[in-house]
Amino acid sequence: MGTGSKPPSKRRGAPTIADVARKAGVGIGTVSRVINNSPAVRPETRAKVQAVMEELGYVPNPHARRIAGGRSYTVSVLLPFVGTEFYLRLIEGIEEELGAQRYDLALFPLLSRKRLERFLNSSALAYHTDGLIVASYDLSERFPGGRLPTDRPVVMVDARSRAYDSAYLDNALGGRMAAEHLLELGGPIFAVQIEEELDRVFASTVFSSRLGGFREALAAAGRPLATEHLYRTRLSAEGGQMALQRFLSLAAPPLNVFAAADVVALGVAEEAERRGLVVGRDVRVLGFDGQPWTAERGLSTLEQPVEAMGRAAARMLIERLQGAQPEPRQRRFEPKLRIRASTRP
Structure with missing residues (x-):
C-alpha cells in the first residue's frame, strides 16, 4: 500500500554535458562543438554555452572528449x-x-x-x-x-x-647589438662561448648564433675577436667566474665581457667583486636573456620576450x-x- 509520498530524489553529482545543454537551451552536439573549439558555432551561442559551463562549474572530461572527438585536449x-x-x-x-x-x-x-x-x-x-x-x-x-x-x-x-x-628569437641580431654596445665603451673585448651540447646527442644553435652575430659585428668594425679572448664553458655562474679569471690574466682593467647568458654574466660580476673590482668601471659585463633578477642586480642584458x-x-x-x-x-x-x-x- 502506498504512503502517498514521492520517491526520494536521485542524488545530484557533478554537472553533465546534458545539464549544460538543457540550461543553455541548445543541443548536446552544440555543447560538444563548443568544448572542441569547432568554428561551426556562432559567437553568441559559444558565449552563452561557456557562460553556463562556468555557472554550473562544468569541467569537460578529457577522456570523454577523446572518445567523442578523437582528442585528448x-x-x-x-x-x-x-x-x-x-x-x-x-x-x-x-x-x-x-x-x-x-x-x-x-x-x-x-x-x-x-x-x-x-x-x-x-x-x-x-x-x-x-x-x-x-x-x-x-x-x-x-x-x-x-x-x-x-x-x-x-x-x-x-x-x-x-x-x-x-x-624564435633572432639571436644573431642580439649578438651584433652586444658587440655594438661594448665597442662604445673602449678597452679590450672578451666573450664567453657557452657549450650547448646536450649529453653529446645534438646541439642547440642558440648560443652559437649569439656568438656568431657578436663576431660578425666586431669584424665589421675592424676589431675581430682574438682567439685568446674567447673562453669556452658551461652555462653556469661558475663558468662566468672562471672566464673572468682567464681574461684578467690576459689584460688589465678596464675590460669588457659579453657573457652570452645572464647566469654567466652574474658569475663574471661576482668574480669581479670578489677581487675588489668595480663592476661597470673595471669590468663591464653584458648578459643575454633578460631574466627578471638582472634589474635588481644592475646587470645589462639583451631581453628576449x-x-x-x-x-x-x-x-x-x-x-x-x-x-x-x-x-x-x-x-x-x-x-x-x-x-x-x-x-x-
Whole structure:
C-alpha cells in the first residue's frame, strides 16, 4: 500500500554535458562543438554555452572528449630542462594560451641522453597527445626526412625549423647589438662561448648564433675577436667566474665581457667583486636573456620576450589543431638592449 509520498530524489553529482545543454537551451552536439573549439558555432551561442559551463562549474572530461572527438585536449611540451627561469617563463606563456582553449600541458624534459633517446622512438607517449611543442632543440633533425615520427601538429619554440611552424628569437641580431654596445665603451673585448651540447646527442644553435652575430659585428668594425679572448664553458655562474679569471690574466682593467647568458654574466660580476673590482668601471659585463633578477642586480642584458614566444608557439599549434593548413610559418622575435650599471658609459 502506498504512503502517498514521492520517491526520494536521485542524488545530484557533478554537472553533465546534458545539464549544460538543457540550461543553455541548445543541443548536446552544440555543447560538444563548443568544448572542441569547432568554428561551426556562432559567437553568441559559444558565449552563452561557456557562460553556463562556468555557472554550473562544468569541467569537460578529457577522456570523454577523446572518445567523442578523437582528442585528448593535451599538448606535449618537450624541453631540455624544467628548473631554469627561462623554461619556467616559456611554459607560463604556452600555458596561458593553451589554457584559454582548455588544453592541458604534458611536460617531457629531455634531461639526459637516456631520456632523450626515448623520444627517438615513435611509440613515446609524447607523440600521442593532440600536438607537440618542442623547445630549443630541433629533434626532427634526428629523423629521416627531417620530420618527427608523428602525424600530429608540431611547433618549434626557441628554435627554427623548415619543416614546422617556429617561434624564435633572432639571436644573431642580439649578438651584433652586444658587440655594438661594448665597442662604445673602449678597452679590450672578451666573450664567453657557452657549450650547448646536450649529453653529446645534438646541439642547440642558440648560443652559437649569439656568438656568431657578436663576431660578425666586431669584424665589421675592424676589431675581430682574438682567439685568446674567447673562453669556452658551461652555462653556469661558475663558468662566468672562471672566464673572468682567464681574461684578467690576459689584460688589465678596464675590460669588457659579453657573457652570452645572464647566469654567466652574474658569475663574471661576482668574480669581479670578489677581487675588489668595480663592476661597470673595471669590468663591464653584458648578459643575454633578460631574466627578471638582472634589474635588481644592475646587470645589462639583451631581453628576449620569452612569454610572448611561448604564447605565439601555442597560438600556432591551436590554429593547426583547428584545421589550419598553411605552409610552415616563421615568427621572428627581436631582443631589446637594457643598459644598466654593469655597462653604463
